Amino acid sequence: MLVSMQQLLKYTRQHHFAVGAFNVADSCFVRAVVEEAEAANAPAIISIHPSEHDFVGDAFFAYVRDITLRSPVPFVIHLDHGASIEHVQRAIQCGFTSVMIDGSLLPYEENVALTREAVRLAHAVGVSVEGELGTIGQTGTSVEGGVSKVTYTDPAQAEDFVNRTGVDTLAVAIGTAHGIYPKGMQPQLQMHILKDIAGRTSIPLVLHGGSANPDAEIAESVTLGVGKVNISSDMKYAYFQKVREILSKETWWDPNVIYPEPIKAAREVIRYKMKLFNSVDKASLY
Numbered sequence: 395m396l397v398s399m400q401q402l403l404k405y406t407r408q409h410h411f412a413v414g415a416f417n418v419a420d421s422c423f424v425r426a427v428v429e430e431a432e433a434a435n436a437p438a439i440i441s442i443h444p445s446e447h448d449f450v451g452d453a454f455f456a457y458v459r460d461i462t463l464r465s466p467v468p469f470v471i472h473l474d475h476g477a478s479i480e481h482v483q484r485a486i487q488c489g490f491t492s493v494m495i496d497g498s499l500l501p502y503e504e505n506v507a508l509t510r511e512a513v514r515l516a517h518a519v520g521v522s523v524e525g526e527l528g529t530i531g532q533t534g535t536s537v538e539g540g541v542s543k544v545t546y547t548d549p550a551q552a553e554d555f556v557n558r559t560g561v562d563t564l565a566v567a568i569g570t571a572h573g574i575y576p577k578g579m580q581p582q583l584q585m586h587i588l589k590d591i592a593g594r595t596s597i598p599l600v601l602h603g604g605s606a607n608p609d610a611e612i613a614e615s616v617t618l619g620v621g622k623v624n625i626s627s628d629m630k631y632a633y634f635q636k637v638r639e640i641l642s643k644e645t646w647w648d649p650n651v652i653y654p655e656p657i658k659a660a661r662e663v664i665r666y667k668m669k670l671f672n673s674v675d676k677a678s679l680y
Contacts, residue, residue: 395469395680396462399492399522399622400562402437402470403598405679406621411672412601415439415472416664417626419446422653423633424458426660431467434665436673437680438467439492441474441624444481447488455488467677472524474624482512486521494524494565502551509559517560524600524622527555528567549590556595563622565600566591568615583611585618592619600624609670616671625667633660 406412416427418440431438440458442450455471462469472492473485482493495512497505509525516523528547547566556564569583592599598621601612612623636656646652668674 395465395467396459396491397468397470397680398520398562399439399470399472399524401680402439402468403563403621405676406598407619409676409679410617411676412616412620412623413437413439413470413673413676414664414667414671415441415470415474415600415622415624416629417441417443417446417474417624418458419630420450421454421457422657423629423660424461426629426633426657426664428461428465428469429657430661430664430668431469431677432465433661434668434674435467435677436668436675437469437677438664438668438673439470439472439622441472441626443474444476447473447481447484452484452488455490459489468680470522476512479508479511479515482515486516486519490521492522492524492562494526496526496565498526498529498565498567502555506555506558509555509561513560522562523560524563524565525555525559525561526565526567526600526602527552546584546587547591549587549594552591553594556597561597563598563600564591564595565602568601583607583615585611585614588615588618588620595619598622612670613672623667623671625663628667629660629663632663633657635659 418424427438427440458471470492471490473490473494475496476482476494477496482495485493493516495509497508513523529545568588599619600622601615601620602624633656636659640652
């Protein structure tokens with residue numbers, strides 16, 4: 395089934411779990427997410443960055459909508475890090491059920507105004523909106539980018555932002571970064587900030603840069619109000635490591651021979667994350 399983000403995350407705080415948002419880049423990743431979600435009876439979010447949207451094209455989402463609408467478990471099709479109203483409109487026209495408008499690098503009042511406009515457009519057609527306050531770090535290993543120094547989300551400002559924009563979910567900055575952390579680079583997640591924000595807001599919070607962080611910290615964040623965790627690099631790393639392994643041994647050119655094992659490798663990561671987020675068997679709530 396295909397639902398909005400608001401519908402998907404409405405049970406997360408009450409039942410103490412988070413839903414994984416897995417960035418897809420082609421049909422193999424869509425298959426990995428859908429097949430593992432169905433096997434685990436877990437809700438899931440199919441997430442796509444504007445650069446990935448450009449790569450697969452608009453028509454691709456007829457397939458994504460069809461496979462998720464036919465599924466017995468709930469899914470959201472989500473725009474990740476939309477940078478403009480044009481990105482939001484394009485996603486809505488393609489049948490996405492959730493969009494992110496990322497004005498985090500703008501001055502605060504401009505971020506509020508941009509996010510409010512995205513909410514006005516999306517809510518008019520039943521699409522959920524994610525905003526972002528504070529900045530996510532970057533490791534140099536992801537197309538999603540980020541900044542060299544994190545600006546942590548101010549809890550009081552987060553409360554004001556939610557009240558003034560009407561967003562359904564809020565991405566917060568507590569020290570994570572996009573991509574796989576290079577050797578010697580350690581995230582410093584500020585759980586006290588997350589706890590303060592959760593105490594001031596009632597909507598689900600979002601953790602970007604969920605890959606390669608310590609499991610204990612991710613699990614703790616779920617108990618503190620995070621309802622959505624973004625995963626991209628961990629899943630893609632496992633997938634392409636398997637692709638490289640296969641192609642280093644054999645000279646294949648048939649996709650149906652090359653890709654089944656990489657899809658399986660991606661599914662193993664997805665399964666691990668679903669267990670970590672406590673979302674296994676939670677599809678029964680819907």
